[in-house]
Amino acid sequence: MSDYTASNFSAAVSGGKWVHRWSWAVALTIFPLIWVGGLVTTQDAGMAVPDWPGTYGYNMFAYPVSAWVYGPFDLMVEHGHRLLGSLAGFLVICLCIAAWIDEPRRWVRWLCVGLLAAIVAQGLLGGARVVFDARTLAMIHGCTGPLVFALAAAVVTVTSSWWKRDDKVLVSRGWFAWMTVGLFLATVVQLALGAQLRHIQPWASPGFFTSLVHTHLTMALLVLVMAIVVLAVSSTEQYRDLQGIRGLRLGIFGLLVVQILLGCGTWIANYALPLAGSAPILSRYTIEIQGYWESWIVTGHQATGSLIIVSALVFALRVWRQTKTTQQFDLSISHRPTQ
Amino acid sequence: MPCLFVLLLVVTSGCNQKPVDFVSNQLLSFRMERELREDLGGRSIEVANALRFAFGTPDLPKWPDILVESSRYHSLTDQKSLARASGPVGRNFDLVEVGLFRKQCAQCHGISGDGFGPTAALLDPYPRDFRRGTFKFKNAFYGTRPSVEDLIQTITFGVPGTSMPAMANLKRSKHYADDIPILARYVRFLAIRGEVERELMMDTIRDLDSEDVLFDTNLQETSPEAFKNGLRRINEVIIRVADRWMLSDGLKESQSQSPFNAFVARHDFAKSDLNSDSKSMAGNLFQESLESGRALFEGSIAACAQCHGKDGTGDPKWKDYDEWTKDWTIRAGINPMARAEWKPLKQLGLLKPVAAFPRNLTLQAYRGIPTIDNLPISDSSLHDSLPEKASAEETSSREDAPVLKHAKSSSRLAILRAVLNGIEGSPMPAAALAASTDGGLRDEQIMDLVRFVESLSNSTNSAPALTGGKAAGLAVLMGAGQ
Ligand code: HEM
Numbered sequence: 073m074s075d076y077t078a079s080n081f082s083a084a085v086s087g088g089k090w091v092h093r094w095s096w097a098v099a100l101t102i103f104p105l106i107w108v109g110g111l112v113t114t115q116d117a118g119m120a121v122p123d124w125p126g127t128y129g130y131n132m133f134a135y136p137v138s139a140w141v142y143g144p145f146d147l148m149v150e151h152g153h154r155l156l157g158s159l160a161g162f163l164v165i166c167l168c169i170a171a172w173i174d175e176p177r178r179w180v181r182w183l184c185v186g187l188l189a190a191i192v193a194q195g196l197l198g199g200a201r202v203v204f205d206a207r208t209l210a211m212i213h214g215c216t217g218p219l220v221f222a223l224a225a226a227v228v229t230v231t232s233s234w235w236k237r238d239d240k241v242l243v244s245r246g247w248f249a250w251m252t253v254g255l256f257l258a259t260v261v262q263l264a265l266g267a268q269l270r271h272i273q274p275w276a277s278p279g280f281f282t283s284l285v286h287t288h289l290t291m292a293l294l295v296l297v298m299a300i301v302v303l304a305v306s307s308t309e310q311y312r313d314l315q316g317i318r319g320l321r322l323g324i325f326g327l328l329v330v331q332i333l334l335g336c337g338t339w340i341a342n343y344a345l346p347l348a349g350s351a352p353i354l355s356r357y358t359i360e361i362q363g364y365w366e367s368w369i370v371t372g373h374q375a376t377g378s379l380i381i382v383s384a385l386v387f388a389l390r391v392w393r394q395t396k397t398t399q400q401f402d403l404s405i406s407h408r409p410t411q
Numbered sequence: 412m413p414c415l416f417v418l419l420l421v422v423t424s425g426c427n428q429k430p431v432d433f434v435s436n437q438l439l440s441f442r443m444e445r446e447l448r449e450d451l452g453g454r455s456i457e458v459a460n461a462l463r464f465a466f467g468t469p470d471l472p473k474w475p476d477i478l479v480e481s482s483r484y485h486s487l488t489d490q491k492s493l494a495r496a497s498g499p500v501g502r503n504f505d506l507v508e509v510g511l512f513r514k515q516c517a518q519c520h521g522i523s524g525d526g527f528g529p530t531a532a533l534l535d536p537y538p539r540d541f542r543r544g545t546f547k548f549k550n551a552f553y554g555t556r557p558s559v560e561d562l563i564q565t566i567t568f569g570v571p572g573t574s575m576p577a578m579a580n581l582k583r584s585k586h587y588a589d590d591i592p593i594l595a596r597y598v599r600f601l602a603i604r605g606e607v608e609r610e611l612m613m614d615t616i617r618d619l620d621s622e623d624v625l626f627d628t629n630l631q632e633t634s635p636e637a638f639k640n641g642l643r644r645i646n647e648v649i650i651r652v653a654d655r656w657m658l659s660d661g662l663k664e665s666q667s668q669s670p671f672n673a674f675v676a677r678h679d680f681a682k683s684d685l686n687s688d689s690k691s692m693a694g695n696l697f698q699e700s701l702e703s704g705r706a707l708f709e710g711s712i713a714a715c716a717q718c719h720g721k722d723g724t725g726d727p728k729w730k731d732y733d734e735w736t737k738d739w740t741i742r743a744g745i746n747p748m749a750r751a752e753w754k755p756l757k758q759l760g761l762l763k764p765v766a767a768f769p770r771n772l773t774l775q776a777y778r779g780i781p782t783i784d785n786l787p788i789s790d791s792s793l794h795d796s797l798p799e800k801a802s803a804e805e806t807s808s809r810e811d812a813p814v815l816k817h818a819k820s821s822s823r824l825a826i827l828r829a830v831l832n833g834i835e836g837s838p839m840p841a842a843a844l845a846a847s848t849d850g851g852l853r854d855e856q857i858m859d860l861v862r863f864v865e866s867l868s869n870s871t872n873s874a875p876a877l878t879g880g881k882a883a884g885l886a887v888l889m890g891a892g893q
Contacts, residue, residue: 146502272529344574349768352868357571360580363580
């Protein structure tokens with residue numbers, strides 16, 4: 073931190089402040105959107121509104137508020153998800169405009185456009201799920217949602233002033249950097265498995281579901297182990313000076329612990345306690361459909377999952393920002409005098 | 412890259428968009444093939460077609476015409492409930508919600524009610540297979556079908572200690588208030604359909620000559636006489652099955668048959684509980700009652716200890732299977748304990764046979780949650796001490812109603828019902844009663860027995876002490892839980 077100087081600060085990319093702010097607005101809208109989307113799945117409310125893009129024949133934005141708020145809960149959740157999604161889309165358009173006006177880096181401008189395309193695709197996917205009444209599309213929509221969230225978080229990261237500052241002590245890339253990418257990908261796989269669990273077709277075979285559950289559990293263990301390795305390696309001598317990852321890696325670890333607890337809670341909320349015969353407390357427990365806490369736990373497991381994906385991506389991006397291959401090292405050293 | 416992976420996953424596993432249809436009972440065909448020593452492939456297709464003709468599909472179910480035509484089955488053949496409970500989940504343009512069964516139940520009970528939903532293999536006990544018409548928890552007597560009220564009761568309060576959830580929360584909102592009775596009626600539909608399939612496979616095809624065709628829509632043109640004959644056979648079975656269910660409908664007949672209902676109507680016993688008994692019973696009466704109860708528990712008439720063990724924790728050596736498991740194992744000549752024998756049946760829909768253990772009675776946890784709402788009793792104090800009633804007509808919209816209230820006071824009722832009515836489908840028998848059997852139990856003896864079972868889980872009483880490490884483990888767990 074202390075070693076950046078006025079000169080290399082000025083070397084950083086200037087401008088783009090508004091891009092950063094809008095990207096925060098987008099990310100902060102997508103997170104609740106993920107929650108509400110999770111609630112749609114928890115409540116099986118995907119078809120609570122039978123048409124799209126309209127809502128019961130109304131223009132989506134003109135659907136009477138009273139019918140929405142005082143209507144059945146599943147309708148409220150589904151319609152709310154659509155409105156919030158529209159808001160996120162609107163904010164991404166603003167982000168793109170800001171990027172085109174204010175962002176000097178061409179690739180960042182296109183990244184913003186990519187985010188817009190992703191969010192439009194996500195919305196269309198959601199619409200197609202309703203129009204074709206296809207659970208498979210709902211599952212894809214559930215998988216790609218967190219990826220859109222991750223993309224938004226990537227925009228936040230690369231438009232931050234920290235990213236743009238050229239004050240980084242670059243260290244050698246090596247397998248550790250790849251491990252961070254691996255962690256991110258593993259969380260994505262875990263998400264895809266979880267989405268299959270959540271969107272299981274009622275005629276799927278017990279064998280298929282059972283193996284999905286076992287894979288999801290094995291993958292949870294793998295993600296945890298990878299996270300511990302990343303955590304341990306990043307605190308070694310070699311990577312001690314990396315910026316912006318100390319809090320993040322603890323965050324990831326904490327989220328994982330919470331996630332595993334929520335996963336167990338999800339199991340209990342959906343399928344009851346194991347070993348019910350072993351104690352009075354356990355044997356008197358009854359699952360409740362649409363219980364208040366049950367909904368929070370199950371939806372929370374899904375939302376925390378997407379938060380883990382996002383953290384893993386931001387972590388990887390930050391590590392990659394501060395590492396270079398040995399080749400790049402040689403180049404930059406040889407070029408430094410002339411820069 | 413991640414997107415690619417997701418796509419791959421979808422392509423490989425998600426896209427099996429089969430047309431939705433009820434699944435044939437392959438285990439039943441297997442059993443009958445072994446019994447009759449002939450290939451029943453053709454017959455099971457005929458049965459499947461007959462069932463589709465009579466009962467429709469999961470998306471478009473219907474009651475068989477023969478039932479709809481007769482006003483006798485009016486209360487059974489409620490097409491509105493069928494329409495709401497079946498089909499894919501969602502709302503119609505008129506805002507009416509449909510697909511309730513797939514939304515709430517099918518992931519466990521399966522789209523056909525065969526207890527073979529995706530989650531089934533991971534649950535213990537397994538979700539109920541409705542197709543046998545056998546239900547455990549009901550006021551209706553052993554061997555009779557549950558009334559709609561019995562099913563509503565189970566669906567509303569769930570089955571504690573199992574994965575069967577309580578749907579009581581649906582009653583909190585006026586938008587979902589009708590869902591439970593609708594689901595109960597759909598369960599009844601699936602059960603009747605399953606029973607018809609069962610009887611067609613087990614009885615009807617036995618009587619057919621090899622050239623007789625049970626059902627084939629083509630016959631309608633080529634041989635209307637044969638078609639009519641087949642239809643007559645099928646309708647006979649449908650009527651037989653429907654009549655069984657009608658017996659418990661409206662409760663009148665089943666009430667007089669059910670020893671539990673009769674007992675509760677005869678005595679105030681259900682009103683009180685162990686603690687108040689211990690205070691109200693004069694002198695040594697209470698202690699004597701418990702002693703008599705213990706003697707009965709261990710004795711040869713009630714023979715509870717034989718399964719539940721002398722201390723009530725359940726005899727771990729005692730091993731038996733429930734009816735659903737026996738159907739496809741022991742009765743099909745398959746040894747449920749020999750993995751090599753039952754394993755091939757998994758493809759046909761068999762879940763790994765698991766022993767049905769006698770309940771640990773020291774836990775004070777009962778799965779049956781009886782009400783006596785359906786009984787001709789006009790005593791409000793009794794009603795107050797029970798879980799809120801779950802009547803078919805009630806459409807409560809009180810948002811803050813304490814809908815899920817597992818009253819401790821109902822444990823006496825649960826024991827009483829288990830003893831008097833038995834738990835059908837499980838090895839738990841109904842007690843032999845003096846009224847019907849020589850040497851059977853008299854009402855006072857039933858009370859002694861129930862008090863004793865209550866005392867098994869009541870540590871403040873002079874209950875037999877729990878023994879050994881089990882007690883310690885229990886205490887630790889209880890401490891941890893409180
Ligand atoms: C590394 C830790 C884990 C991660 C990142 C994770 C991630 C997820 C995600 C994102 C979903 C929802 C997918 C969607 O709806 O789109 C999910 C579903 C699920 N997860 Fe996990 N999970 C983890 C660990 C666990 C554990 C330890 C369990 C324990 C049993 C578990 C049980 C479940 C279940 C039962 C579902 C389906 C929920 C439903 O049916 O509503 N998960 N998981």
